[in-house]
Amino acid sequence: MKQHKPPVGASMLAISLCHSTRIVTDLLLSRAGSLLQLLLMGLMLSSCMVGPDYQKPDIELPQTFKEGSQWQRAQANPQGALDSQWWLAYQDPILNELIQRSASANQSIIAAEAAYRLAQAQVASSRAGLWPTVGVGLSAARGEGGGASGSTTSGLTGNSSGTIEQTVSATLSASWEPDLWGQVRRGIESSQASLQSSDALLAGVRLSIGASVATNYLGLRQLDIDIDLLQQQQTINQQLLEMVQAQTVQGTATNDQLLVAQDQLSSVITNLQTAQRSREQFEHALAVLVGVAPAQFNLPATADYRFTLPMPPPTLPSSLLLRRPDVVSAERLAAAANARIGVAEAAFFPTLNLTAEGGYRGSAFGGLFALPNRIWTLGPALAETIFDGGAREAAKQQAQASYDQDVANYRGTVLGALQNVEDNLSAINHLHAQASAYEQMYQRNQQLFGSTQAQKHAGTVSQQSVLTQQLVLLQAEQNWRDTQGLLSQGSVALFQSLGGGWQEHSAAQAGR
Template sequence: MKSPIGYRSAVSVGMRCCACALGATLWLSGCAVGPDYHQPAVAIPTQFKEAGTQWRLAAPNPQASLSTRWWDAYDDPELSRLVHAALQSNQSIAGAAAAYRLAQATVAADRASLFPTLGVDASASHSSSTTAEYAKAYASWEVDLWGAVRRQIESGKANAQSADATLAGERLSIAATLATDYFDIRQLDIDIDLLRQQEAVNGRILAITRTALAQGTASQVDLLYAQDTQEAVVANLQISQTSREQDEHAIAVLTGVPPASLSIAPRLDYVFREPEVPSVLPSALLERRPDVVSAERTAAAANALIGVEKAAFFPDLDLRAQGLVQHNTFATLFSLPTRMWSLGPSLAATLFDGGARVAAVHKAQATYDEDVASYREAVLTAFQNVEDSLSSLNHLRQQEHAFADIYQRNRQLLESVAAQLTAGTASEQSDLTQQVTLLTARQNLNDTQGALAKSGVGLVKNLGGGWMSSKS
């Protein structure tokens, strides 16, 4: 039976031998070829065009705590519960998390290349008179003279940070998509109820028109118009119901469950909330936007790979050590007279490669230039997205005020027509027509309020995750 102590001793001998080689060559490995990374410059505006003078960039405030639970500002427990479920169970997030772990493992594997490789092999031979035990230990180390491994690690770290930002972006995107679908459901809840009321009122108008046609006080055109109006409401009702069902299915998938497993009860009394946007926001908001961070880190990774390719122009130094020990008594297996070690460096360099290394460097430099352009494009797109959100919010607020005024005026008109109906100076059909007009005005107001809520979610997403100070 082989002694496990023998294996450990052989490894110890190999480690001591490699330690000597390490000390002899460590001073050579202080340099790293290739350009050091500097974050590419980008143009940052001093204010947002669509915000006028009321909403501009402020100086960064590192002490300001920015909440990642931006959905809590809507004060809707059901929305918060659904977002939490999505962040825990969504499969796109799970995939992005796996990609981040893979990037971290790649960094660990690259870092291992900085250290020697040690091993041991043991065997035994038997004869009629003796039993000889052999233990062969070996060690090798490719010295990172020109920093190729360190640049590879640098690139791997930047890629891992990019993957981390991608994960954060996926979480933000899933939460924003869910919130948008949720507000769409709440908007449709009220729309469906209003359309059903319109269907009932239009049904009564159609019946009155048929009676009037039979009595000769209405024309066939009046009947056709009443029928078309009723059918249009029925068609819109089907569209709204389909949209609500599909939004519910989408939320189920976002939360990681089959559509049949999730039902969201209608809320006819739902009130849309719009979190107050401060007049001044720190510029750090856009700096933390995940896609911008990911693009910048990708450029950093590409920059490090230029050094990796440039290091190929220089020779590689490979240190190898191996030893063989032999004895027929385990107790003295690793005593000095039985140890035989050899240590030898190997210096290897490519003399001719047909321009492959030059092409590899040019390829790495072009990749870096492409990634820098993508980063700058991501920054420009981020500002465009914020401007678009601000523009949408500005016009939707004015639209909401207009529809609110229209709704209030039509309430007053309905009260007036109802009074005339009671006094006998207005017909039932006039009263019903005004009811339809009021329901339409209420639907327009509701749709605008829902659009405002969804546009607010869009602003949160475009800023990289909200602006509300964390209470927790």
């Protein structure tokens, strides 16, 4: 009866594997002469990289902005969007807090950060292709072999004389494909450029969310002012309606005058309801932007809110426009596409694979690492594709077309950025003129209201005339304050269109 050895435990396997690794390493080192020569040859060949080296696409930019002739032309900037706490220019602690909350809790920013981490992992994966692959193995097999000496009529084999055979081996293997033509390095270039594009997109999402928070917040504060002024107008219109109703009863006012007074009150009520609805929607939007449910978010009204209107200096740094995250991202995508052309071209050249394997093979663990059981293989393999039906040429054409597409997208993004800046400059210029005109109208109506009050005290005008003039004054104030709100929101859009902030050192100043 044959004796069967008990199964080997995990600890015994680990000890044997470590022992075999040490012995096999010594074996490979004893053969390092020829292997070193192959490695040196591979390293020398790896100095070559096929494919075009990247050159940033040229684009013609105007010397000045059409709507801001004093501003300098935007030149190319270092890659990567500049960070700037531009919202501090509005001098509002509540706005500062909301933007900071959105930066850590907004789901769009969280998703963009995850995309950035994915791009980082892809760079690490590409770099792994430069290094050899090393593996270790430990295996055991048991089986029966031999022939049959006869058979029965039923077809069953009888009198078998097979023997039980078992094989145990411990091996260490290594393989390396030198980057002869730069295929791996071009792939690293591409993934690094994609990572930089992802970084710019993340900065763009942060800028966009911050601008959305500021725009919605300033719009909400504008509606706080409107609601307060409309409520005052509603009160005055109600008083005027009651006066006209009394005059109608007395016969000193016509029914037409009564209808007009009723319409004026109804118009103010509808405007008030519209303003209140819009304020609630702004508040809901702010809740989502800071990452909470609308039911969990509330901003008390501030009827006496004063807008801060940050304006750019007459001359701006030339690096502002092309630091925009979307422009940086588009340029980096073009760089990534250019590197992929080199990857496609490298496929036309042969590949060299260097492999080495050493270890021990025997019939039992006991005595496995004896010299007679030693095995090893070492050698290079050179391969070249002769015919692929045009697949490599098609891949190269696809890479070239992708690059041309990304270059066109980059240039289009820059032109779109120029248009965006011009639109915002135009809006701010006209809103400034409107705000100045409305302010003058408000000041004149203040004088008229004061004059009407004086006449009322003198007994030359009625209370109805005073209320009517006060109503005109409130409407003039509403027009002026609304234009200030629009101008403040327009400055946010200009901040965003320039990539955030007026100056490159604004972030450093904000942190002082």
